[in-house]
Amino acid sequence: xxxxxxxxxxxxxxxxxxxxxxxxxxxxxxxxxxxxxxxxxxxxxxxxxxxxxxxxxxxxxxxxxxxxxxxxxxxxxxxxxxxxxxxxxxxxxxxxxxxxxxxxxxxxxxxxxxxxxxxxxxxxxxxxxxxxxxxxxxxxxxxxxxxxxxxxxxxxxxxxxxxxxxxxxxxxxxxxxxxxxxxxxxxxxxxxxxxxxxxxxxxxxxxxxxxxxxxxxxxxxxxx
Amino acid sequence: xxxxxxxxxxxxxxxxxxxxxxxxxxxxxxxxxxxxxxxxxxxxxxxxxxxxxxxxxxxxxxxxxxxxxxxxxxxxxxxxxxxxxxxxxxxxxxxxxxxxxxxxxxxxxxxxxxxxxxxxxxxxxxxxxxxxxxxxxxxxxxxxxxxxxxxxxxxxxxxxxxxxxxxxxxxxxxxxxxxxxxxxxxxxxxxxxxxxxxxxxxxxxxxxxxxxxxxxxxxxx
Numbered sequence: 001x002x003x004x005x006x007x008x009x010x011x012x013x014x015x016x017x018x019x020x021x022x023x024x025x026x027x028x029x030x031x032x033x034x035x036x037x038x039x040x041x042x043x044x045x046x047x048x049x050x051x052x053x054x055x056x057x058x059x060x061x062x063x064x065x066x067x068x069x070x071x072x073x074x075x076x077x078x079x080x081x082x083x084x085x086x087x088x089x090x091x092x093x094x095x096x097x098x099x100x101x102x103x104x105x106x107x108x109x110x111x112x113x114x115x116x117x118x119x120x121x122x123x124x125x126x127x128x129x130x131x132x133x134x135x136x137x138x139x140x141x142x143x144x145x146x147x148x149x150x151x152x153x154x155x156x157x158x159x160x161x162x163x164x165x166x167x168x169x170x171x172x173x174x175x176x177x178x179x180x181x182x183x184x185x186x187x188x189x190x191x192x193x194x195x196x197x198x199x200x201x202x203x204x205x206x207x208x209x210x211x212x213x214x215x216x217x218x219x220x221x222x223x224x
Numbered sequence: 225x226x227x228x229x230x231x232x233x234x235x236x237x238x239x240x241x242x243x244x245x246x247x248x249x250x251x252x253x254x255x256x257x258x259x260x261x262x263x264x265x266x267x268x269x270x271x272x273x274x275x276x277x278x279x280x281x282x283x284x285x286x287x288x289x290x291x292x293x294x295x296x297x298x299x300x301x302x303x304x305x306x307x308x309x310x311x312x313x314x315x316x317x318x319x320x321x322x323x324x325x326x327x328x329x330x331x332x333x334x335x336x337x338x339x340x341x342x343x344x345x346x347x348x349x350x351x352x353x354x355x356x357x358x359x360x361x362x363x364x365x366x367x368x369x370x371x372x373x374x375x376x377x378x379x380x381x382x383x384x385x386x387x388x389x390x391x392x393x394x395x396x397x398x399x400x401x402x403x404x405x406x407x408x409x410x411x412x413x414x415x416x417x418x419x420x421x422x423x424x425x426x427x428x429x430x431x432x433x434x435x436x437x438x439x440x441x442x443x444x445x
Contacts, residue, residue, distance in 0.1 A: 049357070050324060050328070050354075050357050051328075059313075062313055064313070064316045064317075064320070065320060066319075066320055066323060069316050069319045069320050069323065070316070072315070072316065072319065073312055073313070073315070073316040076312040076315065077312045088297055088300035088301045089283075089286055089288070089297070091296070091297070091300065092288045092293050092294070092296065092297040093288075095290075095293045095296065096288070096289065096290055096293055099290060099293065100274065104274075133274055
């Protein structure tokens with residue numbers, strides 16, 4: 001049967017990148033629809049009326065939103081190159097770490113980037129605590145998925161790019177190779193994997209974008 | 225092989241009630257360990273060292289935390305009476321709406337319950353929009369899971385219980401029969417299910433508990 005797979009994304013969304021990677025790992029043909037979030041298309045609003053966000057995967061006309069939900073859908077629909085482990089306990093652990101990534105890790109790293117002064121210091125402490133848990137989880141493994149990139153690697157993967165961008169903009173070390181050697185190597189290994197390396201958004205564009213976000217945040221906090 | 229299943233929970237935590245419902249639906253024998261959340265046991269802190277929360281399922285000594293993740297683990301481990309649908313798209317929809325409840329609906333509804341008077345109208349309007357989106361997901365079905373309870377029904381215990389409790393404590397109407405006839409009908413069917421009846425704490429107890437929990441907030445209003 002002719003499969004029709006479309007991915008609604010933006011050029012920089014780290015959540016959409018997860019889906020790009022998953023589709024490429026599985027060798028799935030798809031069409032990309034780039035969205036401008038300041039001017040959302042009627043299709044986006046129709047396909048994701050609840051959150052009005054990207055990414056959205058549309059498979060044979062049926063939309064799925066929320067990147068981790070999409071990853072599981074992809075894994076259950078296309079069986080080659082499995083992303084989640086087979087064993088129920090390991091699957092539960094993979095889901096746990098992906099959720100921890102979204103709820104805690106990304107949040108604290110974002111705070112390190114966007115906040116100043118005491119709030120930034122506190123965010124750095126929280127980030128260190130969070131990354132230590134991931135460091136522990138990495139023991140004896142090349143990727144969170146083991147020998148191959150898996151669901152957790154895709155979930156956390158944007159960090160392998162974003163962290164260095166944030167570090168450059170704010171002039172702070174977030175991941176110290178000495179303090180988090182395993183997590184640091186994971187970032188290198190992940191970023192250099194061919195499918196990943198070939199799909200990062202352009203770094204210079206990312207620096208401009210995030211610098212602008214930071215400038216706006218500083219401006220609005222000093223004017224209030 | 226002898227299965228050892230323990231559930232660390234707390235009587236007023238709807239998240240731990242979700243797990244009780246799922247285990248009972250599957251006919252799994254388990255030991256319930258009631259936690260005092262003001263004085264968490266060393267075992268709980270050991271088995272959920274990251275979040276230090278209930279529920280935690282301990283299966284043959286292996287801990288799993290986060291209620292929606294535990295539900296999926298239960299479904300993948302005990303295969304009778306599946307709680308998630310078979311079809312990948314239906315599974316994706318169930319997961320989407322369960323996350324919607326936990327990550328969006330509850331918070332927006334909390335805003336509606338707790339807003340200052342001047343902001344409340346807008347907050348209530350927003351919460352009603354979200355509730356309507358969830359109600360529309362029921363469509364013509366008895367339950368979110370179809371003819372019988374499923375994963376999303378279990379997740380939606382928050383809708384069946386928390387809203388009623390909060391409406392009484394905060395004296396704010398949100399989920400009314402007038403505005404949400406289909407969702408309220410679902411609530412009635414849900415709380416009437418024998419297994420749910422066994423697992424759901426009495427509303428009066430929950431109201432009393434919530435009043436105490438929110439006493440500082442209520443005093444400041």
